Amino acid sequence: xxxxxxxxxxxxxxxxxxxxxxRLTMVKILDDSDCCVxxxxxxxxxxxxxxxxxxRKLRDVGLVKEERKGQWIFYSINKDNEYYSxxxxxxxxxxxxxxxxRELEKNGTRITCC
Amino acid sequence: xxxxxxxxxxxxxxxxxxxxxxRLTMVKILDDSDCCVxxxxxxxxxxxxxxxxxxRKLRDVGLVKEERKGQWIFYSINKDNEYYSxxxxxxxxxxxxxxxxRELEKNGTRITCC
DNA sequence: TTAATATATAATAATTTGCTTATATAAGCA
DNA sequence: TGCTTATATAAGCAAATTATTATATATTAA
Numbered sequence: 001x002x003x004x005x006x007x008x009x010x011x012x013x014x015x016x017x018x019x020x021x022x023r024l025t026m027v028k029i030l031d032d033s034d035c036c037v038x039x040x041x042x043x044x045x046x047x048x049x050x051x052x053x054x055x056r057k058l059r060d061v062g063l064v065k066e067e068r069k070g071q072w073i074f075y076s077i078n079k080d081n082e083y084y085s086x087x088x089x090x091x092x093x094x095x096x097x098x099x100x101x102r103e104l105e106k107n108g109t110r111i112t113c114c
Numbered sequence: 115x116x117x118x119x120x121x122x123x124x125x126x127x128x129x130x131x132x133x134x135x136x137r138l139t140m141v142k143i144l145d146d147s148d149c150c151v152x153x154x155x156x157x158x159x160x161x162x163x164x165x166x167x168x169x170r171k172l173r174d175v176g177l178v179k180e181e182r183k184g185q186w187i188f189y190s191i192n193k194d195n196e197y198y199s200x201x202x203x204x205x206x207x208x209x210x211x212x213x214x215x216r217e218l219e220k221n222g223t224r225i226t227c228c
Numbered sequence: 229t230t231a232a233t234a235t236a237t238a239a240t241a242a243t244t245t246g247c248t249t250a251t252a253t254a255a256g257c258a
Numbered sequence: 259t260g261c262t263t264a265t266a267t268a269a270g271c272a273a274a275t276t277a278t279t280a281t282a283t284a285t286t287a288a
Binding site for chain 4: 020046047049050053054068070071072
């Protein structure tokens with residue numbers, strides 16, 4: 001175990017960030033596979049700005065990082081983040097969300113876009 | 115491991131609840147020892163209604179329970195709660211907060227009140 | 229170059245949250 | 259019984275959060 005305890009204030013900040021269904025699901029999905037913005041828009045059936053704003057919050061604390069690939073911007077978990085192990089310990093309690101991406105593939109929405 | 119995964123929606127709800135420094139610290143403290151309201155007021159140096167309101171949120175989802183002892187009401191972790199193991203998995207990442215109660219003892223604030 | 233697509237950002241509005249102040253209730257004590 | 263202490267609750271308010279609408283930027287394709 002590489003467990004260094006996290007400060008209470010920082011822990012509360014991270015938990016608040018994860019305490020939103022959309023962001024929590026995003027992070028859980030990203031923990032398995034990189035994803036681009038339009039896929040999240042499809043998955044959550046919500047507006048693009050809303051998705052972007054959630055991603056920004058995650059990015060602002062360094063939990064996720066972005067990488068442009070042509071027209072698209074892919075997000076991925078930032079394993080170098082100081083809170084990564086704390087976040088992982090939460091994520092591993094959650095049910096797998098891989099089916100959400102598989103649904104996209106079934107719809108053809110995944111390939112079309114990314 | 116008695117790990118039954120928690121639904122995403124419920125997980126987000128619990129994380130939001132814990133995503134407040136005061137509540138997170140309360141729960142961490144209660145995980146070690148029962149505590150009464152006036153002790154929390156002392157520890158967090160804030161108003162009694164504010165403490166009561168935080169406790170109510172924790173109680174409303176069944177994370178903590180109360181027991182009256184004469185004049186005082188003691189709060190404790192509700193280990194029967196369906197989210198208990200999820201919460202525990204978070205709490206065990208956090209630094210021990212026992213020193214906060216020991217400080218009260220030093221001040222005499224713990225004994226005086228409870 | 230123009231149009232289309234993907235994304236970010238800014239401004240605004242709606243909702244939620246957390247604190248304060250005031251008040252109510254319950255128990256213990258003079 | 260009346261006073262004090264511990265706690266809860268209600269109402270009001272300011273700050274924070276989230277979603278929406280509008281607009282800007284970057285890339286690709288025609």
